[in-house]
Amino acid sequence: MNTTIHLDGVTRRYGSTTVLDGLDLDLSPGITGLLGPNGAGKTTLLRILATVLAPSAGHCRMLGLDPDVPEERTRIRRRLGYLPQESGYPRGFTAFRFVDYVAALKEWTERDTRHAEVRRVLGLVGLSDLAGKRMRTLSGGQRRRATLAQALIGSPDLLVLDEPTTGLDPEQRASLRGVLSGAGHRSTMLLATHQTEDVAALCERVIVLDAGRVLWDGRVIDLVATAAGKVWLSGDEEPAALSSWRTGTGRYRHVALDPPVGVETTEPNLEDAYLLLRAEAASDQVSA
Amino acid sequence: MTSDTDLAWHADGDLLAAYVAGRTRPPVTASVEMHLLHCATCRRGVDALVDPAPLRLVWDRVADDLQVPRRTRTERFAARLGLSDRDALLVAAAPALRGAWLLGLLLCLLFSIVGVSQGEARASLVFLCIAPLIPVGAVAFAYGQDADPTWEITLAAPHPPLRLLLLRAVSVVLVALPIAFVGAAVLPGPPWVAGAWLLPALACAALTLALSTWIPVQHAAGATSLGWVGAVVFVTGPGPGQAVAVLSASVLPVYLAIALAASIAFWRRSDQLSFLGRTP
Numbered sequence: 030m031n032t033t034i035h036l037d038g039v040t041r042r043y044g045s046t047t048v049l050d051g052l053d054l055d056l057s058p059g060i061t062g063l064l065g066p067n068g069a070g071k072t073t074l075l076r077i078l079a080t081v082l083a084p085s086a087g088h089c090r091m092l093g094l095d096p097d098v099p100e101e102r103t104r105i106r107r108r109l110g111y112l113p114q115e116s117g118y119p120r121g122f123t124a125f126r127f128v129d130y131v132a133a134l135k136e137w138t139e140r141d142t143r144h145a146e147v148r149r150v151l152g153l154v155g156l157s158d159l160a161g162k163r164m165r166t167l168s169g170g171q172r173r174r175a176t177l178a179q180a181l182i183g184s185p186d187l188l189v190l191d192e193p194t195t196g197l198d199p200e201q202r203a204s205l206r207g208v209l210s211g212a213g214h215r216s217t218m219l220l221a222t223h224q225t226e227d228v229a230a231l232c233e234r235v236i237v238l239d240a241g242r243v244l245w246d247g248r249v250i251d252l253v254a255t256a257a258g259k260v261w262l263s264g265d266e267e268p269a270a271l272s273s274w275r276t277g278t279g280r281y282r283h284v285a286l287d288p289p290v291g292v293e294t295t296e297p298n299l300e301d302a303y304l305l306l307r308a309e310a311a312s313d314q315v316s317a
Numbered sequence: 318m319t320s321d322t323d324l325a326w327h328a329d330g331d332l333l334a335a336y337v338a339g340r341t342r343p344p345v346t347a348s349v350e351m352h353l354l355h356c357a358t359c360r361r362g363v364d365a366l367v368d369p370a371p372l373r374l375v376w377d378r379v380a381d382d383l384q385v386p387r388r389t390r391t392e393r394f395a396a397r398l399g400l401s402d403r404d405a406l407l408v409a410a411a412p413a414l415r416g417a418w419l420l421g422l423l424l425c426l427l428f429s430i431v432g433v434s435q436g437e438a439r440a441s442l443v444f445l446c447i448a449p450l451i452p453v454g455a456v457a458f459a460y461g462q463d464a465d466p467t468w469e470i471t472l473a474a475p476h477p478p479l480r481l482l483l484l485r486a487v488s489v490v491l492v493a494l495p496i497a498f499v500g501a502a503v504l505p506g507p508p509w510v511a512g513a514w515l516l517p518a519l520a521c522a523a524l525t526l527a528l529s530t531w532i533p534v535q536h537a538a539g540a541t542s543l544g545w546v547g548a549v550v551f552v553t554g555p556g557p558g559q560a561v562a563v564l565s566a567s568v569l570p571v572y573l574a575i576a577l578a579a580s581i582a583f584w585r586r587s588d589q590l591s592f593l594g595r596t597p
Contacts, residue, residue, distance in 0.1 A: 081472040081592060082592060082594065083592055099588055099591070103477070104475075109473060111473035113469040116466065116467060118466060119410040119411075119466070119467060123386050125385060127467075129406065130406055131471075131474060133476075134470075134481075135476070136475055138401075138403050143403075144377070148380060179470060
């Protein structure tokens with residue numbers, strides 16, 4: 030598989046806090062999900078991949094280019110789409126003008142082709158009808174989609190998306206998955222999220238970050254498989270379990286590292302596997 | 318709309334080709350058009366005969382008219398300065414605070430100019446404090462994570478941040494500069510004083526830019542402004558009439574030296590503008 034991103038011992042510190050700790054990572058075309066608790070370093074990693082933050086130590090190569098070298102960094106940026114975790118918009122701008130502005134920054138100099146591209150990406154995220162509305166008057170989900178639209182300008186080879194489905198309702202999320210899976214076929218996409226369902230639905234590979242280190246890097250189905258036998262159903266609460274709740278059927282669903290013997294196990298999902306992985310890492314830390 | 322099956326006849330290929338080419342007589346044209354409204358089969362027939370490219374062009378124009386908002390005042394002004402449509406858009410997207418700041422600054426300048434022309438000594442002090450800080454403010458409101466809500470997206474785009482910053486800063490300076498020149502012309506002292514204030518202005522702007530490669534640009538602008546106002550007040554001492562002393566021939570080379578040194582420092586470190594925060 031051809032590698033589009035290669036990270037070698039990437040570390041990022043803010044003052045005395047180490048946010049990323051010697052990360053080694055290779056990414057190839059396709060969609061990779063990035064999971065991890067708040068403060069795990071997901072946003073910092075994405076910023077480094079979006080070339081807007083430089084690592085404190087270590088080295089990156091993206092699309093065969095070195096982001097430390099200004100000219101090569103510009104060449105990476107020409108082939109990059111980035112959705113930051115938080116972003117505003119210029120005051121008074123409509124959705125169309127906002128995306129048009131970013132297209133102008135992305136060197137779409139000719140007005141007519143630029144406008145055609147802006148219409149295309151607004152159509153992709155389902156905002157064609159709202160293109161003339163001011164960003165201020167759009168709902169949070171609509172604004173998020175407009176911000177995602179700018180990342181899709183020019184069908185970039187590298188897509189770095191920080192929580193693209195935050196604030197979207199189920200229909201919007203489902204339609205966006207269609208857009209993202211389409212874009213992911215043509216490019217290398219790294220998608221940070223808290224929504225394990227999105228990762229399960231879209232990604233072949235998943236990386237779990239914790240405290241600036243990689244806790245898991247592999248196929249989604251392999252991570253789910255680690256939870257086999259650790260999720261079970263019963264008629265009573267289980268206070269010792271990692272998570273335990275009463276389902277709609279009236280029975281309790283539990284997840285634990287060491288389930289009791291002879292229980293009625295059930296199909297695990299990615300969220301179960303993620304919780305177990307984090308719990309295992311925490312218990313390893315305690316025993317170490 | 319009636320479904321296809323209800324229709325008794327369909328237009329044949331020759332008739333549709335004649336219609337598309339505009340060769341049918343008006344009554345026939347009207348009749349074909351009426352039929353097309355109700356017949357999906359014949360509409361598909363027309364589809365195949367029409368080149369989609371010009372239609373798309375027409376549709377794009379319509380969409381442009383509906384979706385592309387009218388140019389803002391800033392954009393029209395930037396276009397009048399000779400900027401391209403794209404650069405005008407880049408200037409218009411500059412941080413919003415800038416408008417209020419610019420208006421306030423221009424009002425202060427105007428008041429101090431009226432004062433200076435009335436022979437009011439303190440007015441020269443106010444004018445000399447403000448005028449050289451015009452480019453400092455222009456730089457402070459041009460870019461950076463605190464001022465520009467889209468800065469992170471802006472950085473990830475290939476457009477050089479330095480060019481964006483200069484486009485925005487220069488367009489603000491061009492608005493304020495003519496008024497400052499009027500003010501400088503009525504300052505007491507020899508005639509060259511009217512142009513001399515440009516040197517500290519240049520030094521302050523260069524210093525702000527250079528400092529902004531280490532600390533956030535707004536902090537850099539604040540520090541430079543405090544430094545300049547402090548220097549003016551210090552030189553003036555108890556007699557406000559002495560304010561023009563900051564433009565005396567002996568100190569002008571100092572401003573030039575600061576401007577040069579800061580420009581070199583900025584030039585060497587300007588790659589820092591490409592990142593959020595400082596590179597460790």
